[in-house]
Amino acid sequence: MVVLKKYSRQIIPGIIPLFLLLLATACDNNLSGTKDIKLQLKARSGDVKAQMQLAEKYRRKYPEKSFYWFERAAKQGDAEAMEELAGCYCFGFGTSKNLKLGIKWYMESAKKGNAESIFVLGWRYIAGEGVKRDINAGVKYLKEAANKNHPEAEYYLGIIVLDGDFVPKNNKMAIYWLNKAAYHDVCRAKFRLGEIYYEGKIVEKDYKAAVKYLREAAHSGSTSGQVLLGLCHEKGQGVKRNFSEAHFWYKTAVKSSNEPLALFYLANTYMKGIGVKKDFKKAVSLLTQAAEKGHPASQCNLGYCYIKGDGVEKNPDEAFKWFKKAAKQNDACAQKNLAMCYERGTGVAKDDKKAFLWTEKAAKNGYASAQDMLGICYEEGKGVEKNQNEAFIWYEKAALQGYVPSQEYLAWCYYEGRGIKKDFKKAFHYGKISAEKGNAVSQRFLGIFYEEGIGTEKNLKKAVEWYKKAAKQGNKEAIKRLKELKITISAPEK
16 A cells, blocks of 8 residues: 555656646547547647648648647648648638738748749749739749649749740740640640640641640540530541530530530530531520620620521520620621621611621621621722722732632722722632632633633633533523523533
């Protein structure tokens, strides 16, 4: 009994702190069981790994406790803990928001080589968030993080040198960094590379390479990648043409995000029967969803549906409404259609001046058929004073884009000297281009040129060939001339 009392004096003082620690641990409402208690004991004794484990364990439900353990670990010099603590301060997680302290801890973590902290400092300096904006410092940090194989840093560095906004443009380095990011499974990098090879602006166009990256992006869940991959299948670019695959990827993109662009392309498959049976009602439903989200091309196509009555009852007022919405977003096709509404009085009172103004907007946006229409406005004085010189200028712009009716008009302008000095050789040149594209008027026109030797040498055989082509399309003047030449012709195509 005496021995027991003797030893109890030595044991009990050591047991009491341990008992209190166990009691505190047991009172923790997020931990239970022997393993959790051991983790608490390790963390409280200064074990950084245990502190980080506890911080992660508390992250979702108990942010204040998570912050506490991140802070404990950070103060022991753990770089990852410092980075986590910095995030807590910057976003107000488990503590009051304090950007100054957040940046301080990112700096401390970066000094220890933490790639994530170096990356965050990079974009914060570029954006000027929590620090004074310093592009050079930002790019320097991004390069440092990228050189440590930080995937997001590789991606952003690739974009920065591609755009050339903050540093000299360097397409070769852009491809290098984007490839590294793609290798590290950054979905956006895969899509961007696919887009680069598809467009062929900074590298030689390579549809097969584009499809490779786009397929990876699509399988990683990139909506944009799914849409562009669908387009490759639809057009047979870099892959065998497959309408079913195109429809599949457009549909997958819609399921992934319901984004307007995906809705637009899926609607187009139902409108044209691409890989699926035509269904105008489904097309209209999809276009309406995209149009209501503000997608201009969908708004324009929806306007067409209301004009034609495809999948919906004809409604000129609705057509005008959607054309106007898209036109105000600078959609050239919608601007031209809106001009036609004003010209014809479709869903709105006729107004030649407004028709001219919207035609001009579309023409200046490079829309070929609108440039042709603007030429007609100037030639006929519709909504503007007659001006043959201006008419010629706009016919020429459209003709140079390959717009066949304008090529025909341009031939006549050179032939008659309308808005330009007469030039029979150029008249023949544009007449031939238009004729070869199947324009019946130009085919008959070319027949005259060959027959009379205008702008070219006389050649009756070729003249007859072109008269026949025009006659086959039902051109009355060509039919009449062939009869005069006593040339037998086949019945016009219906």
